[in-house]
Amino acid sequence: MFLPNWPTDRLRRRRGTPGEAAILLVSVDHGRQVIAHCCPRSAACGVAPGLTLAHARALLSACPATIEAAHDPRRDEAALRSLAAWAIRYSPLVSPDPPDGLLLDVTGCHRLYRDEHRLLDAIGRELRRLGFTASLACAGTIGCAWAAARHGGTGVVVVLPGREREALGPLPVESLRVDRRIAEALHEVNVDRVGQVLALPRRELAARYPADLLRRIDQAVGDAVEMIEPLRPREPVMIERTFDGAATQLESLLIAGRELIDKAAAALAQIECGALRMTMRIARLGGEPAELELRLSRPSRDPRHLWSLLRPRLEAVNMHLGVEGMTLTVAAAQRLAHRQESSWIDRDSAAAAGERAWGELIDTLSHRLGADRAVCTRLVESHLPERSTRRVAAMDAAGSAKRSSAPATPVTGDRPSLLLERPEPIDAKATGPDGPPSAVRWRGVEHRLVAARGPHRLAEEWWRDEQRGVTREYFAVQDDAGRWLWIFRAVESGRWFIHGQWA
Amino acid sequence: MEGCALLRPTTRADAISELAARVEAAERRDAGRGWESVLSGWGPPLESLVCGVLHEWCGPGRSGRDGTMPLLLLAHLASQALRQRRRDRVVWIGSARMWPQPHALGAGVDDGGLVDRSLLVDPPTGSDRLWAIDLCLRSPAVAAVVADAAGLTLAHTRRLQLAAEAGGALALLARPLEDLGMPSAAAIRCRVECIPSPTMRPRWSITINRCKGMQRRSGMEAGHTLILEHHRATGCLRVPAQLADRPAQASARHAG
Numbered sequence: 087m088f089l090p091n092w093p094t095d096r097l098r099r100r101r102g103t104p105g106e107a108a109i110l111l112v113s114v115d116h117g118r119q120v121i122a123h124c125c126p127r128s129a130a131c132g133v134a135p136g137l138t139l140a141h142a143r144a145l146l147s148a149c150p151a152t153i154e155a156a157h158d159p160r161r162d163e164a165a166l167r168s169l170a171a172w173a174i175r176y177s178p179l180v181s182p183d184p185p186d187g188l189l190l191d192v193t194g195c196h197r198l199y200r201d202e203h204r205l206l207d208a209i210g211r212e213l214r215r216l217g218f219t220a221s222l223a224c225a226g227t228i229g230c231a232w233a234a235a236r237h238g239g240t241g242v243v244v245v246l247p248g249r250e251r252e253a254l255g256p257l258p259v260e261s262l263r264v265d266r267r268i269a270e271a272l273h274e275v276n277v278d279r280v281g282q283v284l285a286l287p288r289r290e291l292a293a294r295y296p297a298d299l300l301r302r303i304d305q306a307v308g309d310a311v312e313m314i315e316p317l318r319p320r321e322p323v324m325i326e327r328t329f330d331g332a333a334t335q336l337e338s339l340l341i342a343g344r345e346l347i348d349k350a351a352a353a354l355a356q357i358e359c360g361a362l363r364m365t366m367r368i369a370r371l372g373g374e375p376a377e378l379e380l381r382l383s384r385p386s387r388d389p390r391h392l393w394s395l396l397r398p399r400l401e402a403v404n405m406h407l408g409v410e411g412m413t414l415t416v417a418a419a420q421r422l423a424h425r426q427e428s429s430w431i432d433r434d435s436a437a438a439a440g441e442r443a444w445g446e447l448i449d450t451l452s453h454r455l456g457a458d459r460a461v462c463t464r465l466v467e468s469h470l471p472e473r474s475t476r477r478v479a480a481m482d483a484a485g486s487a488k489r490s491s492a493p494a495t496p497v498t499g500d501r502p503s504l505l506l507e508r509p510e511p512i513d514a515k516a517t518g519p520d521g522p523p524s525a526v527r528w529r530g531v532e533h534r535l536v537a538a539r540g541p542h543r544l545a546e547e548w549w550r551d552e553q554r555g556v557t558r559e560y561f562a563v564q565d566d567a568g569r570w571l572w573i574f575r576a577v578e579s580g581r582w583f584i585h586g587q588w589a
Numbered sequence: 590m591e592g593c594a595l596l597r598p599t600t601r602a603d604a605i606s607e608l609a610a611r612v613e614a615a616e617r618r619d620a621g622r623g624w625e626s627v628l629s630g631w632g633p634p635l636e637s638l639v640c641g642v643l644h645e646w647c648g649p650g651r652s653g654r655d656g657t658m659p660l661l662l663l664a665h666l667a668s669q670a671l672r673q674r675r676r677d678r679v680v681w682i683g684s685a686r687m688w689p690q691p692h693a694l695g696a697g698v699d700d701g702g703l704v705d706r707s708l709l710v711d712p713p714t715g716s717d718r719l720w721a722i723d724l725c726l727r728s729p730a731v732a733a734v735v736a737d738a739a740g741l742t743l744a745h746t747r748r749l750q751l752a753a754e755a756g757g758a759l760a761l762l763a764r765p766l767e768d769l770g771m772p773s774a775a776a777i778r779c780r781v782e783c784i785p786s787p788t789m790r791p792r793w794s795i796t797i798n799r800c801k802g803m804q805r806r807s808g809m810e811a812g813h814t815l816i817l818e819h820h821r822a823t824g825c826l827r828v829p830a831q832l833a834d835r836p837a838q839a840s841a842r843h844a845g
Contacts, residue, residue, distance in 0.1 A: 436675065451724065455710065455712055459710060461708075474691070496696035501690060501692040503661050503692060504689065536785065566785065568786065588661065589649070
């Protein structure tokens with residue numbers, strides 16, 4: 087399977103851009119911006135890899151839209167791996183063939199589609215639907231299929247077993263997967279087609295060209311064995327326990343639960359992962375199966391911790407007429423490297439232990455009280471007091487901190503330590519049109535004000551959509567008991583509100 | 590108790606000082622652990638706050654809708670604890686309307702203050718709150734626990750005292766003013782009041798209402814009053830500069 091426009095198709099699909107926009111992938115070579123890949127549309131305008139970006143822009147000036155992005159081969163390769171995982175639906179043995187191909191061992195699979203043609207048609211149709219241009223070929227050897235997919239013309243090519251030599255004959259020598267220098271050396275002596283190479287005596291070839299050429303020829307025609315290294319899909323850790331007859335005692339449920347957790351922890355240790363989300367499914371007699379979901383703030387495979395989270399949930403399960411079986415699935419896992427136990431406490435291991443204990447504390451609190459009742463504060467880039475912070479569930483904070491970019495800069499200035507949920511209206515006895523009041527009445531209590539700082543004017547953020555056009559004038563005022571309050575006047579309406587205090 | 594048999598003090602004065610030291614250690618309940626005091630810069634009396642025991646702060650308001658924790662004071666103490674201990678997390682436990690704003694947590698201070706290191710917990714019921722305080726006090730990751738402790742009974746505070754001893758975090762309990770007379774296992778109980786300030790900064794007066802086993806060590810005694818002022822630029826609470834209206838006793842101590 088050959089994907090000629092893989093990098094640009096991938097970008098187009100990811101950005102959701104329409105087909106008529108031209109895509110240029112740019113890489114920097116010796117300080118010049120050079121086109122690394124271009125889509126067929128820009129190629130039709132004369133753009134080719136190797137041109138400078140400025141040249142390409144000039145060629146594409148007639149194009150309605152152009153997208154320029156940095157060329158990122160590593161991302162392309164990662165995406166190719168996910169496409170390989172997608173292709174497992176057609177064959178159990180799939181291997182990505184970077185930079186722009188996939189290898190599928192469809193031995194036996196074509197029967198499901200009656201023949202190879204229909205199988206390849208089905209794959210091609212699905213790939214087109216996903217937005218990828220692909221040319222597909224099926225042959226008895228990897229080398230032959232590779233050559234036919236890239237150089238065998240458009241559409242689907244199927245090479246029957248034993249006919250590799252005839253199929254390869256008219257193809258250019260590049261299709262043998264040889265080094266560019268070997269291909270050029272062959273062109274120099276007027277050998278352009280594979281058929282011509284095959285006609286040459288082997289001894290001559292071995293004497294004049296690197297051994298790689300002979301190896302590739304053998305692989306293409308089927309004289310040498312070549313295996314594909316299939317992608318192995320990772321199976322989620324799933325542990326099951328079926329009871330011998332329905333269990334009606336809570337103790338047996340707890341013992342089995344503990345056993346499942348221990349087994350899951352051992353399985354996770356084997357693949358060097360820690361669980362982030364686990365699901366416990368309990369099949370009950372005379373009722374729907376119960377599902378318990380555990381979420382963790384940090385990956386963990388500590389059976390003690392996992393059990394401390396699961397146990398209270400298990401105890402609360404309604405067992406109906408009895409429990410027939412339990413299944414524990416690790417729904418999400420993250421890599422968690424093995425740590426060497428050290429016999430003395432150094433700085434790193436103490437920090438790691440502290441971090442682990444912190445994660446366990448967050449998990450335990452969130453599970454008993456609810457995730458929204460254990461939160462962290464995140465600063466938001468805004469000068470309005472009610473918008474300048476965001477509460478993030480501590481459960482998600484560890485992950486989101488990694489994703490978010492630079493933290494917002496806190497507002498400088500004098501802000502209170504405690505903010506009311508929303509500003510509360512107060513009755514104010516104002517001294518003048520612009521100054522702070524001399525006394526306020528808040529929650530039925532009269533406060534005489536003895537000192538004030540301000541005003542500090544805050545306007546609505548004009549770049550937001552939902553503008554109400556409110557400007558506030560804030561004063562920090564001290565009442566006669568010594569308490570500092572933060573009050574403001576809505577400039578438009580002239581009404582007074584209290585918004586916080588220095589507690 | 591084997592110390593009685595092993596040690597044979599030679600003089601009467603030695604014997605008395607040895608016994609007094611042991612009584613003090615027993616009262617402070619941190620014998621042998623060597624927890625250092627967490628505070629500096631406030632003059633001797635309050636510098637002897639130690640980790641592993643409960644500290645109660647009553648006031649400044651009464652309970653109910655207007656009740657608040659003395660957030661700036663507690664944030665200052667928590668950040669001091671952070672500086673002393675090798676742990677770097679603070680948990681605030683109380684209803685969501687009492688949670689501190691980032692400016693109280695030192696946002697804008699050079700090291701980012703407590704903003705990223707604070708966990709805010711809002712337990713729905715009283716028993717959940719007690720459980721959460723207990724759990725956080727026992728966690729080895731937590732440097733300081735700041736909790737709303739309104740309405741805790743003597744038994745509750747004993748349970749928390751045991752948790753604080755086990756975990757070794759700085760335990761700060763905020764209580765409303767009317768809890769001042771309630772029995773409790775806390776080592777130190779202070780009364781916090783807002784007082785009018787001639788400067789434009791918030792000020793509090795802190796009166797030590799009782800302190801168990803602190804007298805010998807630091808000269809801390811009940812009835813001692815300290816005045817603190819919030820300093821905006823650093824987010825700290827400080828003893829205000831020498832002013833005419835300060836109590837004579839405090840200034841004498843500070844000078845010494």
